[in-house]
Amino acid sequence: MERINKRKNNQIREVKITRNYTRYAEGSVLIEMGETKVICTASIEDRVPPFLRNTGTGWINAEYSMLPRATHQRKIRESSRGKIDGRTQEIQRLIGRAIRSVVDLGKIGERTIWVDCDVIQADGGTRTASITGAFVAVVDAIYKLYKSKVIKEIPIRNFVSAISVGIVNKTHMLDLCYEEDSNAQVDMNIIMTDAGEFVEVQGTGEERPFSKEDLNLLLELGEIGNKQLIKEQRRALGEIADEILGMEYGDEVVIATNNAHKLEEIGAILKDFDYTIYSLKDVDLGGIEIVEDGKTFEHNALIKARTIAKKTNLIAISDDSGLEVDAIGKKPGVYSARFAGENATDEENREKLLKMMKNIPMSQRSARFVSAIAVVFPDGKEFVVRGTCEGFIGFEEKGKNGFGYDSLFIVNEYDKTFGEIPSSVKNSISHRANSLKLMKEEFKKRVIR
Ligand SMILES: O=c1nc[nH]c2c1ncn2[C@H]1C[C@H](O)[C@@H](COP(=O)(O)OP(=O)(O)OP(=O)(O)O)O1
Numbered sequence: 001m002e003r004i005n006k007r008k009n010n011q012i013r014e015v016k017i018t019r020n021y022t023r024y025a026e027g028s029v030l031i032e033m034g035e036t037k038v039i040c041t042a043s044i045e046d047r048v049p050p051f052l053r054n055t056g057t058g059w060i061n062a063e064y065s066m067l068p069r070a071t072h073q074r075k076i077r078e079s080s081r082g083k084i085d086g087r088t089q090e091i092q093r094l095i096g097r098a099i100r101s102v103v104d105l106g107k108i109g110e111r112t113i114w115v116d117c118d119v120i121q122a123d124g125g126t127r128t129a130s131i132t133g134a135f136v137a138v139v140d141a142i143y144k145l146y147k148s149k150v151i152k153e154i155p156i157r158n159f160v161s162a163i164s165v166g167i168v169n170k171t172h173m174l175d176l177c178y179e180e181d182s183n184a185q186v187d188m189n190i191i192m193t194d195a196g197e198f199v200e201v202q203g204t205g206e207e208r209p210f211s212k213e214d215l216n217l218l219l220e221l222g223e224i225g226n227k228q229l230i231k232e233q234r235r236a237l238g239e240i241a242d243e244i245l246g247m248e249y250g251d252e253v254v255i256a257t258n259n260a261h262k263l264e265e266i267g268a269i270l271k272d273f274d275y276t277i278y279s280l281k282d283v284d285l286g287g288i289e290i291v292e293d294g295k296t297f298e299h300n301a302l303i304k305a306r307t308i309a310k311k312t313n314l315i316a317i318s319d320d321s322g323l324e325v326d327a328i329g330k331k332p333g334v335y336s337a338r339f340a341g342e343n344a345t346d347e348e349n350r351e352k353l354l355k356m357m358k359n360i361p362m363s364q365r366s367a368r369f370v371s372a373i374a375v376v377f378p379d380g381k382e383f384v385v386r387g388t389c390e391g392f393i394g395f396e397e398k399g400k401n402g403f404g405y406d407s408l409f410i411v412n413e414y415d416k417t418f419g420e421i422p423s424s425v426k427n428s429i430s431h432r433a434n435s436l437k438l439m440k441e442e443f444k445k446r447v448i449r
């Protein structure tokens with residue numbers, strides 16, 4: 001059976017989050033989920049309930065209410081009736097718990113944040129919309145405290161949002177509108193964080209019991225919905241969201257090297273890396289020159305990646321590498337590319353090295369390749385790792401594979417030069433293979449996806 005407005009079963013309604021909707025509250029948000037519209041405000045009060053006095057800890061309290069004509073038929077105001085009903089009571093406690101679950105109350109001082117959720121139009125999912133909107137209002141209110149230096153850090157651990165799911169006519173569906181909700185056999189509200197964890201699940205088999213399979217399907221729908229809602233919250237909060245959760249970096253990286261051989265090797269080694277990889281040819285650099293004047297491989301790698309990240313606004317990955325030959329004081333080291341002079345060719349560099357090593361016996365020809373890989377993110381965060389590969393310098397060039405000093409470098413494991421072994425083997429044992437492996441491990445820890 002078709003859903004109202006031809007919505008897919010795993011599709012949420014159009015979401016609109018408008019910040020600064022009213023003027024006086026520290027946080028004020030209008031959230032629209034389809035035809036459901038809720039105004040959520042967050043107000044800061046400089047005192048706490050008695051049970052928290054002199055503890056240094058703050059509190060968050062929520063109230064929820066519906067305007068008389070938010071519904072099809074006019075509903076009498078609770079204030080006119082003189083008391084709030086059980087449903088309202090339950091909903092405002094739910095909202096309070098949800099918001100408190102992601103805020104470090106110990107870090108807001110002895111303050112109460114009053115969350116007010118007022119439904120101006122109800123078409124199902126008003127409590128979940130209230131939570132999603134209230135969170136954004138609370139972020140705004142807390143951020144104001146932070147910006148005015150009243151608190152030292154932003155005490156928000158995670159984002160939180162909520163969505164309804166249910167079974168209607170035997171169909172599992174996401175984000176029920178009023179009509180669907182009133183025909184639902186099973187009805188559930190799912191509150192989750194940006195980390196994909198659950199804060200609360202309220203599920204009721206109103207017309208029939210439900211199975212574990214049903215539950216799993218509904219949880220999956222809830223996850224889909226909440227992921228999207230948190231995206232919308234992020235979008236609404238812009239840079240404030242980045243400051244709280246860290247920046248989202250997208251799925252594109254640029255390899256910051258002018259060396260086609262390196263690019264090829266890096267591409268091959270990173271073929272299991274789950275990002276779109278660009279080279280410097282794919283991005284517009286407008287003729288910049290990078291001066292590699294660092295004293296270490298790490299420093300030079302950072303210089304290259306920083307420049308390219310800044311220029312492209314993409315994640316930049318660079319390699320600075322070279323050869324350390326023990327008999328000549330770890331030369332050429334960071335000067336490997338310009339060993340025989342500023343614009344030296346690979347051939348000239350090899351020639352110079354062979355000459356210098358002419359009278360050095362086999363036992364003293366140990367050497368290693370070093371590769372430092374730097375990763376710089378568009379927001380300036382960065383890290384650098386190092387990989388090495390041990391071997392020794394031959395008395396003559398051997399093999400045509402590879403580039404640079406490959407035909408002179410006899411790798412211990414194979415007793416052959418990198419010029420003699422296939423690139424697939426080099427790419428599994430080389431300094432670059434080792435550094436990029438470390439890079440991938442470190443990279444995973446840094447990005448939110
Ligand atoms: O696997 C390798 N096999 C042979 N030689 C190698 C290797 N890895 C680095 N090398 C040599 C080539 C160059 O003489 C120097 C790198 O200098 P380095 O500045 O990092 O690279 P580069 O100027 O060629 O390109 P870019 O700076 O744009 O990445 O070490």
Ligand SMILES: [Mg+2]
Nearest residue numbers: 258292320337
């Ligand atoms: Mg270079």
